[in-house]
Amino acid sequence: MGSKKDSELPAKPKTGFSRRGFLGGVGLGGGALGTGLLENEAIAAPAPAVAGPGAAPITLTLNGKPVKVTVEPRVTLVDALRNYLDMTGAKRVCDRGTCGACTVIMNGKTVYSCTVLAIDAQGKNIETIEGLATGNNMHPVSKAFVDNDAQQCGYCTPGFVMACKGFLDEHPNPTEADVNHGLGGNLCRCGTYMGIRKAVLQAAKEMKGGKNG
């Protein structure tokens, strides 16, 4: 069990991007690195065009829409969102793939957007917190966070909401133990975990009801 951000045993080859998953793969299964992440990526992607070192125009698929932005190749996805596109839902907190405040969903997998270069995110379907609501209706996960007071200062909340959404997409019937394991890749300093546990279980029920998710 667990979200894609957590290493698993046995380390099955996966196309995850997070640093934690990557390191887990290297550490736990010698073959993971060779047969998994990097190789699959190499096969999937066409030979990359050389870009940079100056700013280059790229297109990101954000919440289903193509968005053009001009960034240097060294710009991370979280910085592209926040500093170039004014999409500040994802937060930059640790900036080193540890805390999860910058979590977005890329091709169906939750990733830390501080560990992804914006140019590498081209051609991927990127879901951010800004695209989660349907019109004026909050997504069941966002609503569950409100209902269960799963937020205080709220700075970790958008990342947590996206991590929960990604987790529930893969684990629609989680137990509380699954929640504790699957959301271990996000940190909150105000200490809202009691509410988050309840929120995830509530959202799981509502999403199965087919209301939104």
Add this chain to the structure above:
Amino acid sequence: MANTPDYSWPPMEKRKMIGQRFKRLDGPVKSTGRAKYSSDTRPKDILFGAYLTSPHAHARVTSIDTSEAEKIPGVKSVHVAAPAGTELQYQGWEVAAVAATTEEIAREATRRIKVDYEVLPHFVKDEDLASAGSRAKQGGERVVGDPDKAFQEAEAVCEGQYGIPVVYHSCLEPHGQIIQWRAGSEPNNAGDQIMVWPSTQNVPAYANDLGTRLKVPAANIKVKMDYIGGGFGSKFNPDAWAIVGAELSKKAGGRPVHLFLDRATEQMIAGNRPSAYSKIKVGGKKDGTITAFEAFTWGTGGFAAVNPAAQPYIMTKIPNVRETRTPVSTNTGTQRAWRAPGNQQASYLTCCAIEDFAHKVGLDPLEVFKTNAQYATADARVPLYRYQLDKAAELSEWKKLWKPRGKNGSGPVKRGLGIGWAAWGGMGHPSQCRTVINPDGGVSIEIGTQDLGTGTRTIITQVAAETLGLQMGQVKLVIGTNDLPPDGGSGGSTTVGGVSTSTRKSTVNALAKLFETVAPSLGAEPDQLEAVDGNIRVKGTPGKSMTWAAACRKLGTNKISEMGTFNGRDGGNLLTQGAGGVQIADVSVDTETGIVKMNRYVAVQDCGMVINPRLAESQVFGAIIMGIGTALLEERVIDGPTGRTLNPDMEWYKLAGIADVGNIIVHMDIRKENDDRGIIGLGEPPAIPICAAVGNAVANAIGVRVPTMPMTPDRVLAALEGRNA
């Protein structure tokens, strides 16, 4: 209205809004990512700043050359914070900063700044007082009674050494601000204008402090903050980086500059809780009564001397006490207030000693805590603590689960329970509020406060809606700028008392004006009216009433605007101070791996009148979870020989995750006698006793004291080996 209006709270059974479990009002905007924190604000023509900081724990700048940085296209201004000759007293000290069109360019530019340092000797380790030499400066000895005689006569004496290291606040939103300084043409900066979006716990006082330091009139400074990503005591005044950011903005022709600390700098220089180590001796009777207490305490709060925690905690009336406190100066980042400054350390040190004393005399520590509650500072606290100890024991199944040390099973995993206790003031700060009632029925509450995530928005609205007999959605709240009626900084659990009192007074005053207007239409005197369920009606004659909207229409073209002021003393029975709290940790310790697992954690917490139990519980949950992090995982690690900070990050500096905290039970002690006291702040008190409870639970589980926080596997195993050696 010749008489002073009655501001007192409605009786518990008559309240419609206060005491209800409303969801926090800013929940939806936060959980959908729409909340714009200061660090999210992107004013037009924004520049991004970056810092260059000292890599050395102690050094002098001998030369600094910014010319290469200035040549990079996109760099708009460079500011030297530490010119040649400046002595830098810790790693992370601000040396220079750059503002550029992109953050990437700004960061690169800082790397092109050439700095030569003369590296100087440093001192960074404080655990061993003997090694501190002249960096330790012992304060005077405090003696109460005759401790020597009391120890001689004691039936049992217990000695121990305990410690709690420096920890980082680790606010998720780093310290910083966006600041725009537009120079005017008038002399003495009289025409200069500053707009600042800070991440601060003190919106109302920010401009005055900034203005003094920049020599710009405070009246020309506009401060705005809607949301803050954590403060915990570390974000009050404009910091050095506010001044640097302002200088960068001015030099860049008045463009706004985004200057927030990177994570490493944040951890190293923007807030930490001082350490405290103590050699403690406790003497007393075999019935558990403590008669003598001795503590020699030291610790560091950075380069400047900061007195470590005072003891004995809570039991301030122990008749015989000897105490010294020794601040140790180190070349490390400066301490800042942390939820209940000094109290976590004091609670941990003293509670360890109580637990060890209980073990020495062979008694249940629950009984020893209850016995020695007699020494609580205020007499009224004595029965309160005894009640709370019993309540926490009940909720944690103490009688069933607690076993004496060494009797926690024969397997490798040992279960243990431990107690910690807390005391805090929580008096409200001075506060002003304006209530505006418009002829169209709209109501706005204006108050220059901030909501740290504690629920301030929600509780102000509850108080206003209660007074006015309206629903939550009928009250519009305006906070977060410095041109509103001034409130105080949000620290020390002072906000809820302050804002609730000023809001109550302001809304009562405004309602009185409305009553004056509509009384003739209802054929009654103003003081015979009441506002209930969206109507203004004559008391005792529900048939004589009009709707809120109809009443407000009687205002014609004149809106009501009434202030409510709490000056710090005239709150009557609306608020008070003095919260207790008892917590019990239930842990399992694997004696083979040293891993401590939280099973269950119980908190019994009083805080006077509770406006919103849901949010109050969240505060307590949060305080405990933060505390569990400090008890099990958190510790600043600095390398002695090099003086380098080894974990200024969130990877090797561990915060508690969702799987680390076990199950938590919060019991808000909402009884009439507590409610009658009025409002008391809640931010600090529940954050105090976690290390104490967890430390004692670990000692109970494994049979030996693990003296120093956090309870990491290496420390647990070392303590176990010490026992076996």
